[in-house]
Amino acid sequence: MKKTFLGAVLFLVISATQVTAADCTTLNGQPRTERNILSNQLPTALLAEIKRDYKDYWITELSQEGKSRHPDYSITLENADQVVRLHSSDSKNWVIINASVKSN
Numbered sequence: 001m002k003k004t005f006l007g008a009v010l011f012l013v014i015s016a017t018q019v020t021a022a023d024c025t026t027l028n029g030q031p032r033t034e035r036n037i038l039s040n041q042l043p044t045a046l047l048a049e050i051k052r053d054y055k056d057y058w059i060t061e062l063s064q065e066g067k068s069r070h071p072d073y074s075i076t077l078e079n080a081d082q083v084v085r086l087h088s089s090d091s092k093n094w095v096i097i098n099a100s101v102k103s104n
Helices: 002-023 044-053
Strands: 025-027 030-032 034-036 058-065 072-078 082-088 095-101
Touching: 044 072
Parallel strands: none
Antiparallel strands: 025 030, 034 058, 058 072, 072 082, 082 095
16 A cells, blocks of 8 residues: 555656646746747737738747747748748847748
C-alpha cells in the first residue's frame, strides 16, 4: 500500500513538472508563453501591413509570445503558390523569416 501510494505521488509530481515546463520557458529570467490569437487581436499597424501587402493570402498560423507589455508576434500566410512566415518584435513592423514556394 505504501509503495503504491509513493509511486502515485511520484508520477503526479513528474507529470506536473512536465506540464509546467511545456507551458512556460524562460528567456532572461522572464517567463515566456505562447498562445494562438485571432487576427483582430493584432496591433493595428501589423494588421494594416498584412491587409495591404498580403491581401491575396490567408492566415494559417498566428501566435503571440511573451507578456502583454512587449509581445512578439509570429504569423504564417499562404496562397496557392507560396508560404510566408513573418515575425514582429516591435508590434509595428513585420520581418520576413521564410518564404517558400509550394511544391505541386
